[in-house]
Amino acid sequence: MGRSLQALRIRNFRIFFVGEVVSTVGSWMQMLAQAWLVLQLTGSGEALGVTMALQTLPILVVGAWAGVVADRVDNRRLLVATSLAGTAQAIAVGVMQATGSITIHWIYFFAFVLGVVTAFDRPTMQAMNYELAGPDDLPSAIGIASTINSGGRLLGPALAGILIGTAGLAPVFFLNALTFAAVVVAVALIRPQEMFARTAHLTRVRLRDGLSYVWRHPTLRLTMAVMAVVGTFAYNFAIIVPSMIRFEFHASPIALGVVQAVGGVGSVIGGLVAGSFYRPTVRLLGLVAAVFGAFIALSALAPGLALFALLWLPLGISSAVFSTVDQTVLQRSSAPEFQGRVMSLFTIAWMGTTPIGGLIAGAVIDTWSARAALGLGATATVLSGIVALALSRRRTYEGELDTEAAPEPASAPTDLAPDLAAGT
Numbered sequence: 001m002g003r004s005l006q007a008l009r010i011r012n013f014r015i016f017f018v019g020e021v022v023s024t025v026g027s028w029m030q031m032l033a034q035a036w037l038v039l040q041l042t043g044s045g046e047a048l049g050v051t052m053a054l055q056t057l058p059i060l061v062v063g064a065w066a067g068v069v070a071d072r073v074d075n076r077r078l079l080v081a082t083s084l085a086g087t088a089q090a091i092a093v094g095v096m097q098a099t100g101s102i103t104i105h106w107i108y109f110f111a112f113v114l115g116v117v118t119a120f121d122r123p124t125m126q127a128m129n130y131e132l133a134g135p136d137d138l139p140s141a142i143g144i145a146s147t148i149n150s151g152g153r154l155l156g157p158a159l160a161g162i163l164i165g166t167a168g169l170a171p172v173f174f175l176n177a178l179t180f181a182a183v184v185v186a187v188a189l190i191r192p193q194e195m196f197a198r199t200a201h202l203t204r205v206r207l208r209d210g211l212s213y214v215w216r217h218p219t220l221r222l223t224m225a226v227m228a229v230v231g232t233f234a235y236n237f238a239i240i241v242p243s244m245i246r247f248e249f250h251a252s253p254i255a256l257g258v259v260q261a262v263g264g265v266g267s268v269i270g271g272l273v274a275g276s277f278y279r280p281t282v283r284l285l286g287l288v289a290a291v292f293g294a295f296i297a298l299s300a301l302a303p304g305l306a307l308f309a310l311l312w313l314p315l316g317i318s319s320a321v322f323s324t325v326d327q328t329v330l331q332r333s334s335a336p337e338f339q340g341r342v343m344s345l346f347t348i349a350w351m352g353t354t355p356i357g358g359l360i361a362g363a364v365i366d367t368w369s370a371r372a373a374l375g376l377g378a379t380a381t382v383l384s385g386i387v388a389l390a391l392s393r394r395r396t397y398e399g400e401l402d403t404e405a406a407p408e409p410a411s412a413p414t415d416l417a418p419d420l421a422a423g424t
Contacts, residue, residue, distance in 0.1 A: 005272075007140035012190045013132040019186025020125075020148045020332030022084070028156025029163075030090060032260065033172035034107065035242045036164060038155030047363020048239050051111045056354035057121070058115035059347055064121045067210060067344020071337065075124045075131065076187045079222035082121040083180040088181075089113050090300070093200050094173030120349065130339050134196040139280070142328045147271030147320075155264070161257025210341025212336075219282060221343065222391055223329045226289060228349040229384040230322070232357035234253065234296060234377035235350065237263075239361050242379050243370040249305040259309045266316025275318070276325035279332070281390035285325050292318040293378045300374035323350070 007013050038048045070078065094109050096102040126145070133141035160172050214220045241259040245256040275279070295315040302308035327346060334342040 007133040007144055008046050010133055012194050015186050015189045016132055019182040022182035023179045024148050024152030025156045026176035028152040029160040029172050030176040031238055032160040033169050037169055039246055046362040046366045049358040052358040053355040054100040054108050054238050055111035055115040056351050059119045059351050060355055063119045063348040067123045067341035070124045070127050070340030075128050078124045078196030079187055080184055081116050083183045085117045087177045087180040090173045090177035094170045098170035122347040123340055126343040133163045133193045139328050143271050143274045143324050157257040161254045164253045165370055213338050219333045222324055224349050226384045226388050228324050228353055230381050231350045233272050233380035234352040236357050236361040239358055240370050240373045243365050248370055251305055259312055262309050263312035263316035266313040267320040270317035270320025274321045280325040280328050282388055286385045286392055288325055290382050292322045293381030296374055297378035298386045300371045302321030389421045
């Protein structure tokens, strides 16, 4: 536990941690509200698949260039911009829902807008882990970041389910808009002189250099491929779980919030466990992928809602361990100046594959069932884990570049607090 949380010793990381917790809770609240709104308007798993596809399509299309931006500019300024854009998007959806003018086509549009924001926000956020915690505490920082997402997944859907059941959908979107302010405040309080320099010595940042960098390193290439497969076929829970709750178990949004909360508890545990791994390997990645796939398969076979919800505890643990180990292997095997581009490709593999996977999952749900969609994800995840285990026997995947040597803190961009106070 001490190793898992050691990044919290760093003041900048602690402040950023608080802001991210608040914002992430709001994002998960909106995720559930949006899914329930789509099913309420259309009753179609395919429509939900289209929504998620549009929300992640920008990540696939512009995600790699977003990584170039993250390697070129001050990441704090970029996070302020994405937070303000996210606020505007949430307010717009909330107003249209409150006035009764929302339609499925407007949901499609705003999902796409949120996808553009996410395409720039995610790689910037992940690259910030290095700048705030440095290389020595990077595994802990990544594990804590995973726990933040898991904590949001725990609290957000539960709060959203209660709000939807008592006050309606619109308040969920308005509350999410307010939570973005926490990131802006956190960024303003970060001390730039205590950050770890990452890009100051670069003279030129190009996308093709990042692509070739990943391709030349077997560990990066394999780790990215595993996440791409799992991201395409398994990480469609935002589509599959609401469909399971509504169509298989015929339950309410409160039940959906409970299932998401149970998974969130598991994810918090998994994030803390994964944060204690000082040097995770490709072999470990293969093992956790196989275990993750096995729990997805068990959830697909659950005969009732109670067992389905219970299985989301170990499923949440294995999911968080898998994603954290994958990300940690990537960041520890990447040179600091390539972190933005490498993590943008990770974001594409993790979330940008949903335009394909979401449509596949939606079609499988409408043609067969949500259980079949879970089964497809389980099969792909187990197979990717087996492949990683087989290839991990080759020495080249275990002894590559390690970025433990790191630049000293300093030479970070100038403080943003005066600019933020002035509204610039």
